[in-house]
Amino acid sequence: MGQLMQNYIEDAEKALLHTYNRYQIVLDKGEGVYLYDFEGKKYLDFVAGIAVFALGYGNQEYNDTLKGQIDKLLHTSNYYYNVPAIEAAKRIKKLSGMDRVFFTNSGAEAIEGAIKAARKYAFLKDGTADHEIIAMNHSFHGRTMGALSVTGNPHYREAFEPGIGNIRFADYNDFDSVLAQVTDKTCAIIMETVQGEGGLTPATEDFLKKVRALCDEKDILLILDEIQCGMGRTGYNFAWQKYGVKPDIMTSAKALGCGVPVGAFMMTEKVGQNSLVAGDHGTTYGGNPLACAAVNKVLEIFERDDIAGHVQEVGPYLWEKLDELMAKHSKIKEHRGAGLMQGLVFEEPVAPVINKALENGLILINAGANILRFVPPLVIEKADIDEMVAILDKCID
Numbered sequence: 193m194g195q196l197m198q199n200y201i202e203d204a205e206k207a208l209l210h211t212y213n214r215y216q217i218v219l220d221k222g223e224g225v226y227l228y229d230f231e232g233k234k235y236l237d238f239v240a241g242i243a244v245f246a247l248g249y250g251n252q253e254y255n256d257t258l259k260g261q262i263d264k265l266l267h268t269s270n271y272y273y274n275v276p277a278i279e280a281a282k283r284i285k286k287l288s289g290m291d292r293v294f295f296t297n298s299g300a301e302a303i304e305g306a307i308k309a310a311r312k313y314a315f316l317k318d319g320t321a322d323h324e325i326i327a328m329n330h331s332f333h334g335r336t337m338g339a340l341s342v343t344g345n346p347h348y349r350e351a352f353e354p355g356i357g358n359i360r361f362a363d364y365n366d367f368d369s370v371l372a373q374v375t376d377k378t379c380a381i382i383m384e385t386v387q388g389e390g391g392l393t394p395a396t397e398d399f400l401k402k403v404r405a406l407c408d409e410k411d412i413l414l415i416l417d418e419i420q421c422g423m424g425r426t427g428y429n430f431a432w433q434k435y436g437v438k439p440d441i442m443t444s445a446k447a448l449g450c451g452v453p454v455g456a457f458m459m460t461e462k463v464g465q466n467s468l469v470a471g472d473h474g475t476t477y478g479g480n481p482l483a484c485a486a487v488n489k490v491l492e493i494f495e496r497d498d499i500a501g502h503v504q505e506v507g508p509y510l511w512e513k514l515d516e517l518m519a520k521h522s523k524i525k526e527h528r529g530a531g532l533m534q535g536l537v538f539e540e541p542v543a544p545v546i547n548k549a550l551e552n553g554l555i556l557i558n559a560g561a562n563i564l565r566f567v568p569p570l571v572i573e574k575a576d577i578d579e580m581v582a583i584l585d586k587c588i589d
């Protein structure tokens with residue numbers, strides 16, 4: 193590493209709070225599916241800022257839209273209407289089939305809103321406020337206190353207890369374990385349609401359908417977290433669309449803005465008419481014109497260029513190539529995921545593989561200590577997958 197990059201890293205370690213064990217590169221710019229560090233070294237990017245940069249780097253149409261909006265109007269309060277937010281909400285409704293949209297600044301904040309909407313819905317039904325939410329073990333919903341409280345990783349929660357309270361955990365893809373946690377106080381069941389951080393595990397159709405039926409029977413709200421698995425990543429605009437199961441409340445973020453910090457929670461009309469009202473919830477920045485201009489353009493490109501259709505083409509190819517890799521390396525025990533959200537489970541920590549890949553110009557990330565996660569830009573081509581596999585193959589032993 194050169195002196196300039198070394199200096200930046202030393203400055204970072206003195207100034208930034210140590211909440212991340214960062215890889216030893218300072219990234220400088222991006223182009224298509226490639227990133228460049230400060231010394232001009234080129235990396236093939238199979239992380240996309242963790243499932244964010246779906247369109248790749250430097251999409252001119254997207255960049256021009258943002259630049260135009262910056263010159264026009266960057267921010268205005270949610271007490272006024274703005275056109276990008278209206279247009280973006282209309283597009284979300286069309287692509288998701290949900291009815292009401294609330295824009296946030298992040299994924300965790302979308303989860304907070306979803307929890308509040310569910311609790312308010314239950315409160316309006318019986319006038320009591322001690323309702324329970326069932327969440328899944330191995331889930332990840334974010335780092336704020338509410339989102340953390342429904343995150344099924346005790347290690348993340350331990351130092352910050354008590355959380356928001358009245359949360360019960362069940363096992364993902366185990367309907368009986370969900371049933372065992374239901375009480376007459378249950379107001380919502382929250383889960384990722386495909387678990388991301390927890391290990392790239394898709395919900396089984398049987399599980400999701402049974403949970404949906406349970407929710408219908410008991411008027412429990414189903415909250416599907418599509419922050420990582422939504423926005424085309426599994427080959428559908430939103431992952432649940434494959435199952436024919438619709439949530440009452442859904443969250444989105446990550447690729448929703450393709451690099452501009454934005455999230456959203458959406459709900460059906462039934463929940464919209466019977467939960468949050470004026471004065472119940474708000475945000476200063478959430479859904480500002482810049483963020484919504486990004487969302488609107490991203491969704492326009494997704495629809496026009498059929499990004500989800502492209503994922504249906506290249507996703508199986510990635511699956512095939514990673515299967516071949518698994519057959520070749522006995523350290524790889526399992527292959528999981530859906531679309532362009534896949535994971536290889538190793539019998540040992542994958543950090544050395546990731547570091548070796550970085551040396552060789554490939555950016556990869558883990559999900560838990562032993563799983564190598566693949567969440568590339570959705571615009572990758574088969575040739576990019578070939579290039580990735582060729583590099584990774586050399587880095588495993």
Ligand SMILES: *Cc1c(COP(=O)(O)O)cnc(C)c1O
Nearest residue numbers: 298299300332333334388419420
């Ligand atoms: C990343 C993620 C979140 C949290 O989003 P932030 O924008 O980091 O707050 C929540 N749920 C899932 C499934 C995620 O992958």
